[in-house]
Amino acid sequence: MDKFKVLFCGESWFFTTVETKGFDQFTIGGYETEIERVRSYMKDFAELDHIPAHLVPTEFPDTAEALAKYDVVVISDVGSNTFLLHPDTFFRSKTTANKLQAIADYVAAAEFCDWEYNKVLWSRLLSYITGRNVQV
Numbered sequence: 001m002d003k004f005k006v007l008f009c010g011e012s013w014f015f016t017t018v019e020t021k022g023f024d025q026f027t028i029g030g031y032e033t034e035i036e037r038v039r040s041y042m043k044d045f046a047e048l049d050h051i052p053a054h055l056v057p058t059e060f061p062d063t064a065e066a067l068a069k070y071d072v073v074v075i076s077d078v079g080s081n082t083f084l085l086h087p088d089t090f091f092r093s094k095t096t097a098n099k100l101q102a103i104a105d106y107v108a109a110a111e112f113c114d115w116e117y118n119k120v121l122w123s124r125l126l127s128y129i130t131g132r133n134v135q136v
Contacts, residue, residue, distance in 0.1 A: 010075055010078040011033055049070075056083060056099075066112070068106065
């Protein structure tokens with residue numbers, strides 16, 4: 001079986017921590033991601049393209065046609081505003097593509113007729129997500 005072509009969005013975050021010790025206050029921040037753990041788990045059955053959450057507004061495909069090159073699109077902890085508020089929309093009030101509509105169109109056009117092929121993928125993905133052995 002060929003590897004599944006997967007677009008994985010999210011599994012990344014920026015953080016800010018404030019520690020107060022007496023009168024002193026310290027602020028630290030950083031960036032973290034879990035994509036290498038995901039990539040390691042999926043390496044035997046998926047070719048993974050990753051878009052970190054903060055890059056979704058500019059890098060996520062604008063159309064169902066552009067998404068069609070993927071067998072699966074996984075979205076992990078990426079809110080709707082991240083898809084809808086492209087910098088051109090947020091900062092310049094320009095109309096941009098509705099990426100959520102692109103996802104809806106992608107799903108509507110998907111062909112799920114090869115159930116044997118798809119149930120292997122879903123079993124593996126659900127097992128990864130739940131931490132249990134899930135058979136679909």
